[in-house]
Amino acid sequence: MPRRSAIRGLQRAGGRVAPKSRRRRDEGGFSLLEILVVLAIAGLISALLIGGSTALLRTVTEKDAQNTAFGAIASARHSAVLTGRTLELRCDEKTRVLDWGEGRVALTGEDNVRLLPPARVTSILVGGRLVESPLARVGFYADGTCDPFRLEIVRGSTSQILTLDPWTCTVLAPAAGPGHR
Secondary structure (H helix, E strand, O other), rough: OOEOOOOOEEEOOOOOOOOOOOOOOOOOOHHHHHHHHHHHHHHHHHHHHHHHHHHHHHHHOOOHHHHHHHHHHHHHHHHHHHEEEEEEEEOOOOOOEOOOOOOOOEOOOOOOOEEEEOOOOOOOEEEEEEOOOOOEEEEEOOOOOOEEEEEEEEEEOEEEEEEOOOOOEEEEOOOOOOOOO
């Protein structure tokens, strides 16, 4: 006659300890139907997310040149502070590269970026559009400041001009129009 072990579920037969071979019916587990229902719900959710992602991808590509330019500005400022010396950010319109000596980044897509002086100094009217002369470089200093400048993001025939704060290198709020305070 086999002896019972002190551990529940184990039986001793002939001096050996052997695990109980049968599972009880009341023990937990997932049925095939439950697994299929979970997979169907996951498929529906992923189909909804993939269908809505095209608008998200379009938004990301529209802001790509702007994000690249802001990343280059932040990296140039960070490198100037870390190295303790003055760095110059240059924008080459032909090769579409932003270079600050410690690194460089290429613009992707069809958008373009230009570094403009802080105020309209040298601008001419060409074909009904005001065209300004871009800056050759913008200096970033070891104290975290930079030369005053504006950033122009050109998307096709439209352009957006952003003024940057020379103390923090962040975008300033647009000036209020007439009648606004």
